[in-house]
Amino acid sequence: MRAEKEPAQRELLPHILTQQQADAALQPLDAGQVRQLALEAGFTEASLLPLPMEQGAVADARLEKFVAAGFTGQMEYLARRDEQGRLVRGRLERPFPWARSVLLCMASYHGAAPRSVDAADAGAGWIARYAWTARLEPDGSRRASDYHKVLLKRLRSVESALHAELGQFQSRAYVDTGPILERAAAAAAGLGWVGKNTCLIHPRHGSYTFLAALVLELPVAGGQAPLTVPDRCGSCTRCLDACPTGALIAPRQMDATRCIAYLTIEHRGIIPPELAAGMGRQVFGCDICQDVCPWNRKAPVAQDTQLETRSELVNPQLEWLAGLGQAEFEALFNGSPVRRTGYRALLRNVAIAMGNSGLGRYVPWLRAQLQEPAPEQDGGLQQAVRWALSRLGAVREDG
Numbered sequence: 001m002r003a004e005k006e007p008a009q010r011e012l013l014p015h016i017l018t019q020q021q022a023d024a025a026l027q028p029l030d031a032g033q034v035r036q037l038a039l040e041a042g043f044t045e046a047s048l049l050p051l052p053m054e055q056g057a058v059a060d061a062r063l064e065k066f067v068a069a070g071f072t073g074q075m076e077y078l079a080r081r082d083e084q085g086r087l088v089r090g091r092l093e094r095p096f097p098w099a100r101s102v103l104l105c106m107a108s109y110h111g112a113a114p115r116s117v118d119a120a121d122a123g124a125g126w127i128a129r130y131a132w133t134a135r136l137e138p139d140g141s142r143r144a145s146d147y148h149k150v151l152l153k154r155l156r157s158v159e160s161a162l163h164a165e166l167g168q169f170q171s172r173a174y175v176d177t178g179p180i181l182e183r184a185a186a187a188a189a190g191l192g193w194v195g196k197n198t199c200l201i202h203p204r205h206g207s208y209t210f211l212a213a214l215v216l217e218l219p220v221a222g223g224q225a226p227l228t229v230p231d232r233c234g235s236c237t238r239c240l241d242a243c244p245t246g247a248l249i250a251p252r253q254m255d256a257t258r259c260i261a262y263l264t265i266e267h268r269g270i271i272p273p274e275l276a277a278g279m280g281r282q283v284f285g286c287d288i289c290q291d292v293c294p295w296n297r298k299a300p301v302a303q304d305t306q307l308e309t310r311s312e313l314v315n316p317q318l319e320w321l322a323g324l325g326q327a328e329f330e331a332l333f334n335g336s337p338v339r340r341t342g343y344r345a346l347l348r349n350v351a352i353a354m355g356n357s358g359l360g361r362y363v364p365w366l367r368a369q370l371q372e373p374a375p376e377q378d379g380g381l382q383q384a385v386r387w388a389l390s391r392l393g394a395v396r397e398d399g
């Protein structure tokens, strides 16, 4: 479906026409109609943004600052540079010099289930809400779903409809994985504002939303950028006050290497002991700075059969997670974002949550892990276990 696979007339255009003439040869998009296509594909909201975006230089400078401060940790892809030394994802026109617009789509996963900050059983862990999702099959059964796949399918259906209507042009569809600052672009497209917790907040749907981007070679009819949503955080600082590891170092500035979502999902190996206590009961991702946000209180519950809540993943017992064998882990999280973290990293996170629980009943399981021969790729499990045992006051002299 993509033009680069079928080199045709368009590829010759830049050689024989000026950029302005080349743009004129591409049919402009009607922003309202494209938004409608996205809503029909199942997105909660969508907006078409002409490129280059006005806020591009500011967003690029913010990313530069983030990278220079070393906040990327092991997420080296965020700091990738082009031959000219510029950050690839800093501006959309770097990886996509042909792009004239980008469609930003949003899908709500707001549910009625409890929040991570609500009172819970001392033995309950926490898996981030975005990873609870399942899709409802026609026979009534449920299967784990992953927003990357669910949204990409929707984006591709919009892309196909546009190609069917307008012929060949270049386009790229991404959910999370593209060299795009999705939140900055979504804010520029008027889908919300960037809150002090760094999340994009939609005035009605809050921040429990996924983002997806369709980069397009076609310009926007009229060329006008959508209206942006003004910052509505006001004097609130709940997210900054609630972050247990101090990852939100200032409003809208995160040291990602301190964020529990980074530590539990992206970080491979040993968890820095000085951050382990702050991780509390979170075993995969973290929802705290969104759970305390007043804009998520009144957001409507999403009605999405592809992103339904798997109730077994809400407040899961640490014993249950610890008792999963590798095969059970694979079966339970096949098709789920949790699979990304891997079996041993999940056990590492569970061990830390046990240490933070104050419950002595976990000591036998923790000690048993020390008897296990450490495989080559221990992934920080043994160190986490030792930390947990000492926190529970149960480390043996030989331990």
Ligand code: B12
Pocket (backbone or CB within 6 Å): 058, 059, 060, 062, 063, 066, 075, 078, 128, 129, 130, 175, 176, 177, 178, 179, 180, 181, 182, 183, 184, 187, 194, 197, 198, 199, 200, 201, 207, 208, 209, 210, 211, 212, 231, 252, 253, 254, 256, 259, 261, 262, 265, 266, 284, 285, 286, 287, 289
């Ligand atoms: C790397 C990454 C992470 C890292 C780092 C997060 C971070 N804040 O940088 C970690 C692992 C910690 C992480 C955590 C989470 N992530 Co994440 N993550 C990403 C990813 C892949 C790249 C983000 C990035 O480029 N970071 C670098 C910083 C510099 O960029 P940024 O955060 O986008 O910040 C820009 C704006 O905030 C802007 N900005 C700053 N100040 C201001 C002020 C104003 C006025 C404006 C307009 C803009 C602005 O400046 C920055 C650059 O220009 C994006 C997908 C994508 N391609 O964008 C998803 C993404 C941001 N993550 C997402 C989610 C769901 C999460 C979690 C909720 C998951 C969880 N429950 O555990 C947490 C939320 C933590 C939090 N408070 O942000 C969603 C966010 C949706 C939303 N509504 O905001 C995204 C968009 C994925 C998706 N496709 O849906 N994530």
Ligand code: SF4
Pocket (backbone or CB within 6 Å): 197, 242, 243, 244, 245, 246, 247, 248, 254, 258, 259, 260, 261, 286, 287, 288, 289, 290
């Ligand atoms: S996701 Fe958790 S650790 Fe990360 S900034 Fe928010 S509250 Fe802090």
Ligand code: SF4
Pocket (backbone or CB within 6 Å): 195, 196, 197, 198, 232, 233, 234, 236, 237, 238, 239, 240, 289, 292, 293, 294, 295
């Ligand atoms: S908790 Fe308050 S400061 Fe933080 S993002 Fe929400 S409204 Fe903004």
